[in-house]
Amino acid sequence: MNDHSQKTLKAKSCYGHLGGTLGNRLFERLLELNWFEREEDTTTVYRLTETGKEEFARLGVNFMKRGK
Numbered sequence: 001m002n003d004h005s006q007k008t009l010k011a012k013s014c015y016g017h018l019g020g021t022l023g024n025r026l027f028e029r030l031l032e033l034n035w036f037e038r039e040e041d042t043t044t045v046y047r048l049t050e051t052g053k054e055e056f057a058r059l060g061v062n063f064m065k066r067g068k
Contacts, residue, residue, distance in 0.1 A: 011022035018026065030036050035052030039045040048056075048063060056063045 010020045011018055012020040014023075017023070027036070030052070031046075033051070033055075034049055035055055036046045037049050039047055053063065
């Protein structure tokens, strides 16, 4: 999806979280990269992996800080 001629993906804020097509694709990619993993026996609960913690820290994201 590096072709700039493609449509821009829509994103929206949903209760303070990133939603829409962009939010969904971003989360799917984070799952592929093993930054998050699904909790066993659930379909909607995910946890941050050690890889995710390391990568977010490398990007300067404080994953322990709560939003506003």
